[in-house]
Structure formats: structure tokens, C-alpha cells
Amino acid sequence: MSDPRSSSSADISADEELRLPRPPGVIRRFWARHPRIADALIALICLLLSLGANATFPDTAEPMSVGEIVFLSVVIVGASVLLMWRRRRPEIVLAAAIVVELLLLAMTGSTGAPMLTVAVYSLAVYRSTRMCWIGLGTSVLLVAALACGLLPGGAITVQQAINAGLATAIPSLIGALIGINVGNRKRYLEAIIDRSRQLLVERDQQAQLAAAAERDRIAREMHDIVSHSLTVVVALSEGAAATDDRERAREASTAAAATARNALTEMRSMLGVLRDGASDSPLAPLQAADPAEIVTAARQAGFAASLSVRGRPPETPALRLAIGRIVQEAVTNAMRHAPTTRMIDVRIDYDAAPIVIEVINDGAPGSPSEGGFGLRGLAERASLLGGTLVSAPAGEGRWMLRAELPHGEPSAGEGEPPSSPLLSDAAPTHSRDSAGAATTSRGDDSHDPVPGPVPETPEDTP
The missing domain is CATH 3.30.565.10 (Histidine kinase-like ATPase, C-terminal domain)
Incomplete structure (x- = not known):
């Protein structure tokens, strides 16, 4: 298994190489570094608002029984706990929020729990705009359908039905619009960062290809210089050793020395180009053979x-x-x-x-x-x-x-x-x-x- 610390350090080094700007503000950096604390705080606020505004003060003519209050409270607590997974499973959080809205409408005659707004917002940020609109429309239609179903029996009045629809639609619409804005910006930044990383990889690949091409050119030049010169030197040296004529041996030795000196001169020329690092200088001897x-x-x-x-x-x-x-x-x-x-x-x-x-x-x-x-x-x-x-x-x-x-x-x-x-x-x-x-x-x-x-x-x- 790979070490998570090594992968984390690699991501940090990559981000540093990208020179990404730091998030502005101390509070924003804190929430960005501690997402679980932010989710827990949001879940706690939604729990308190849902219980305090709806379960404790129902709008129904007849007060709820203890069992109904306990049941509704358990459902609200469960849905609030699910908000801790709103980043990874926003669809489940939305389904739980819709269930809470429907139970509140059926048992108390009112809606407007804040967890539906948070669920729609999370769906827009961590999934897509299309899924956000689908979730928003589904929740509003279900609440409207239940309100219309409760009207004939007299469980709720027309005014309560209208208030329930507005209390569901308006906060959810606001959460959807904010989430769509934040989500599009988040995805845009992720695309830019991903493209920047791709450019870094391509730059490294181009550098490796350029280095490989440079090595090939160096190897080609070195082979052409050393191979030919050493072959001539070997042939001349063997000829000088095989002949008894001192004059011919002397000429062969002189020719071998001249060949070796020419090879050294060409190698110095090529190595001088490499040492100077001049990009506009051709990697070739000063004079063609x-x-x-x-x-x-x-x-x-x-x-x-x-x-x-x-x-x-x-x-x-x-x-x-x-x-x-x-x-x-x-x-x-x-x-x-x-x-x-x-x-x-x-x-x-x-x-x-x-x-x-x-x-x-x-x-x-x-x-x-x-x-x-x-x-x-x-x-x-x-x-x-x-x-x-x-x-x-x-x-x-x-x-x-x-x-x-x-x-x-x-x-x-x-x-x-x-x-x-x-x-x-x-x-x-x-x-x-x-x-x-x-x-x-x-x-x-x-x-x-x-x-x-x-x-x-x-x-x-x-």
C-alpha cells in the first residue's frame, strides 16, 4: 500500500510548483482546512432550527402526542446526522431532507426546515447543476402534491398549503442559486488546476525528450569522432610495429599522432559548445570532415x-x-x-x-x-x-x-x-x-x- 503521507507531500509540492494563491482570510482558510468541523456545525444549526421552529410549536389545532413528537424528533436528528456526508453523498442527504419536509407538513402543517436548503446547495456544489435543478423540482413537487392531498380532508388550510409551498421553494431556490454559483466556480478552478498540472507534466516530458535528443546527438558525434580516429590510429600503430623500415614506422607514428590530435580538437570543440550552454550554437564540430x-x-x-x-x-x-x-x-x-x-x-x-x-x-x-x-x-x-x-x-x-x-x-x-x-x-x-x-x-x-x-x-x- 502506498504511504498517504508521501502522496500528500507530492500533492503539496505540486501545488507549490503551480504557485496557487492562498484562500483569502483566516476564517476561510480555517474552514477549508477543517471541513468536518464545518459540516458538524451546519448539522447542529439545522437540527436546532428544525426542532425549535417546528416540533416545539406546531401549527395544528390539535397538539401532537408524545409518540409523534419523539418520532418526528428522531427523524430530524437522523437527517441532521446525514448532513455530515453531504459532500460525498448529497443525493442521500436530499432524500432525507425531503422526508423531513413531508413529515413536518403532515404532522405540523408547516415546512421550511433548513436542511433542504443545505441539501440542494450541496447537490449543486458536489454534483452538477442539472442534478441540483432536478432535486429542487422534485422536492417542491412532492411538497405541493402532499399539500394538495391534505386539503380535502381539512388537515391543513389553503393558506397553510401556500405557506408550505413557499417555505419550501424560496429557501431551496436561494440555496440552489448560491450552490450553482459556488459549484461552477469550484469546477472551473479544478479544471484550471488540472490543466496546469497537465502542462507541468508535458513540460517535464518535453524536457526529457529534449535531453534524450541531445544525448543521441552527443553519442552520434562522439561515435563519429572517436571510432574513425581510433581505427586509423590502430591501423597506423600496427603498421608501424610490423615494418622494419624505421622511416616508414616514423611516418606512421607521426600520422597516428596527427589523427589523435585532430580527434582531440574536435572533441574539445563539441564539449566547449556543451559547457557554454549556448542554445543557439549547433551541436557539431567547428568544421565538417x-x-x-x-x-x-x-x-x-x-x-x-x-x-x-x-x-x-x-x-x-x-x-x-x-x-x-x-x-x-x-x-x-x-x-x-x-x-x-x-x-x-x-x-x-x-x-x-x-x-x-x-x-x-x-x-x-x-x-x-x-x-x-x-x-x-x-x-x-x-x-x-x-x-x-x-x-x-x-x-x-x-x-x-x-x-x-x-x-x-x-x-x-x-x-x-x-x-x-x-x-x-x-x-x-x-x-x-x-x-x-x-x-x-x-x-x-x-x-x-x-x-x-x-x-x-x-x-x-x-
């Missing part, structure tokens, strides 16, 4: 890498960054997952519509392994720019990664990738590390495992 430098680093690591470029690079920073990261991840996967590769062919066509980035390498092993976060990050980058990404076997032991990115940044709300000769909007694109497990990317950033081998994609030279 250059495909030519990536291919040069692969050559220095001992891989036969080539680069073919057609057209001029775009001016959009996000597009240039995405192209550099795609080439970087594809070359890194080839160096890491296909160590027997003899060629890494990088082709970029800036003049095509959309822009085509294609990286083909050989030496891909036949059995796929567990996939990582690299291609998932690339699929997210391509999806954010309205593009597509496919990574799959190309036949004859080769692996191909192909990305198509539209020129310029997509407009707000543009989530579907454009159609292309290779990829259709209706069909998912398959992504896989150079020897990794396949994933599915649809442009809505969904990545579902694809069991079994991925069908071979024919090579398409731009």
Missing part, C-alpha cells in the same frame, strides 16, 4: 583507397557535415570489419539530384556480425535531411554503402524521403555495417532488425 582527408588517412594506414568527386560541395553546413560523416563511417567500417580489403572506392556526385555518396569495398566476410551504432547514426542523419541510406552486399565479396541526400535543408514537417531510382518511399532501406547485422531505416528514424541475409543490391555508378 573532409572526404579527401578521410581517404588520405586510410591510404596512410595502408589501405588502397580512392576518391572520385563530381561537382562542387554544397554550401549548407548540415549537408556538408552529413556527407563527411557518411564517408567517414563507411571508410571506418571497411577498415575495421573488412581487414582483408584491397580497395575502398569512394564516389561523391554533388551534381546529381539528390546528391549521391557511394562507398564500395571488397574483402567483406560472408557471415554478418552484431551491428553497432554507426550506421544507425548515419540513417538518422540522412533521415533528418530528408535523404535515404542503404548498406548491403554488392556481390563478389564486396560491400556497398549508398546515401542519397537532397540539395538544401528540408522544410519543417518534411519527414518522408524523396523518391530515387534505388529506394522507394514505400520500401524500407536496409543498413548494415561492412560485416554487421542489417537494420531498417524508413525516414521516421525507426531501426528494426532484419533477420536473414539482405538481398544483393546492384552496383549503381553515379
Whole structure:
């Protein structure tokens, strides 16, 4: 069972966060904090007024017997006790008040007990306006019907019947109008408070979503920086350790140190943006990765890498960054997952519509392994720019990664990738590390495992 103190403290903290105004006045705050005392006081007042005004001084010509007085007093006391539950069970309180009114009319010839007014008021405040009007109309009609029934027998006079109807209708109507006003205001404030709490929850959810998106962007950047740089450093270090040529070992060690320094510079740039907390600063390195430098680093690591470029690079920073990261991840996967590769062919066509980035390498092993976060990050980058990404076997032991990115940044709300000769909007694109497990990317950033081998994609030279 939950601790009521913890739930109460949670409600208090939520109310404090909402900055709700305190009820004005000491007396009003006292009644708000002690509702049972208020109900007991109202029940006592109704009991005294009902007994004093009706049971003690009846209007009938013949005085009541002791038994009738006791019976009527017991009913009035019971109905007054039920007023303690007027907040939770106002319908029962109204029924008891109507019974008291009818008994008073039949036994004393008069009505107007205050508990009916309190019952109608409670019905309007704690239930609804509609139920209040129904309760008011029912009580007035029942009293009027009983008064009309007592007139032919001479139990009451016409004047007494009129007085009984007015004594029932007027105070009950006043109580209904006041209750409707108070009840509508109470429900309106509850709706405002509930909406405010919903806004607080939505604000926290938006903050959590923003934090999750920020973590994803940080993880994507860290992976792109660290993974590629460490792969190049490892390859250069192994080459330096394997060769007997001191000059070549020295060049490999120098290249490894330069790669590590570049990685540190990019990490400092990214961490500096995070530390400054500038909301208008993009979470990206100061300079996009250059495909030519990536291919040069692969050559220095001992891989036969080539680069073919057609057209001029775009001016959009996000597009240039995405192209550099795609080439970087594809070359890194080839160096890491296909160590027997003899060629890494990088082709970029800036003049095509959309822009085509294609990286083909050989030496891909036949059995796929567990996939990582690299291609998932690339699929997210391509999806954010309205593009597509496919990574799959190309036949004859080769692996191909192909990305198509539209020129310029997509407009707000543009989530579907454009159609292309290779990829259709209706069909998912398959992504896989150079020897990794396949994933599915649809442009809505969904990545579902694809069991079994991925069908071979024919090579398409731009």
C-alpha cells in the first residue's frame, strides 16, 4: 500500500510548483482546512432550527402526542446526522431532507426546515447543476402534491398549503442559486488546476525528450569522432610495429599522432559548445570532415583507397557535415570489419539530384556480425535531411554503402524521403555495417532488425 503521507507531500509540492494563491482570510482558510468541523456545525444549526421552529410549536389545532413528537424528533436528528456526508453523498442527504419536509407538513402543517436548503446547495456544489435543478423540482413537487392531498380532508388550510409551498421553494431556490454559483466556480478552478498540472507534466516530458535528443546527438558525434580516429590510429600503430623500415614506422607514428590530435580538437570543440550552454550554437564540430582527408588517412594506414568527386560541395553546413560523416563511417567500417580489403572506392556526385555518396569495398566476410551504432547514426542523419541510406552486399565479396541526400535543408514537417531510382518511399532501406547485422531505416528514424541475409543490391555508378 502506498504511504498517504508521501502522496500528500507530492500533492503539496505540486501545488507549490503551480504557485496557487492562498484562500483569502483566516476564517476561510480555517474552514477549508477543517471541513468536518464545518459540516458538524451546519448539522447542529439545522437540527436546532428544525426542532425549535417546528416540533416545539406546531401549527395544528390539535397538539401532537408524545409518540409523534419523539418520532418526528428522531427523524430530524437522523437527517441532521446525514448532513455530515453531504459532500460525498448529497443525493442521500436530499432524500432525507425531503422526508423531513413531508413529515413536518403532515404532522405540523408547516415546512421550511433548513436542511433542504443545505441539501440542494450541496447537490449543486458536489454534483452538477442539472442534478441540483432536478432535486429542487422534485422536492417542491412532492411538497405541493402532499399539500394538495391534505386539503380535502381539512388537515391543513389553503393558506397553510401556500405557506408550505413557499417555505419550501424560496429557501431551496436561494440555496440552489448560491450552490450553482459556488459549484461552477469550484469546477472551473479544478479544471484550471488540472490543466496546469497537465502542462507541468508535458513540460517535464518535453524536457526529457529534449535531453534524450541531445544525448543521441552527443553519442552520434562522439561515435563519429572517436571510432574513425581510433581505427586509423590502430591501423597506423600496427603498421608501424610490423615494418622494419624505421622511416616508414616514423611516418606512421607521426600520422597516428596527427589523427589523435585532430580527434582531440574536435572533441574539445563539441564539449566547449556543451559547457557554454549556448542554445543557439549547433551541436557539431567547428568544421565538417573532409572526404579527401578521410581517404588520405586510410591510404596512410595502408589501405588502397580512392576518391572520385563530381561537382562542387554544397554550401549548407548540415549537408556538408552529413556527407563527411557518411564517408567517414563507411571508410571506418571497411577498415575495421573488412581487414582483408584491397580497395575502398569512394564516389561523391554533388551534381546529381539528390546528391549521391557511394562507398564500395571488397574483402567483406560472408557471415554478418552484431551491428553497432554507426550506421544507425548515419540513417538518422540522412533521415533528418530528408535523404535515404542503404548498406548491403554488392556481390563478389564486396560491400556497398549508398546515401542519397537532397540539395538544401528540408522544410519543417518534411519527414518522408524523396523518391530515387534505388529506394522507394514505400520500401524500407536496409543498413548494415561492412560485416554487421542489417537494420531498417524508413525516414521516421525507426531501426528494426532484419533477420536473414539482405538481398544483393546492384552496383549503381553515379
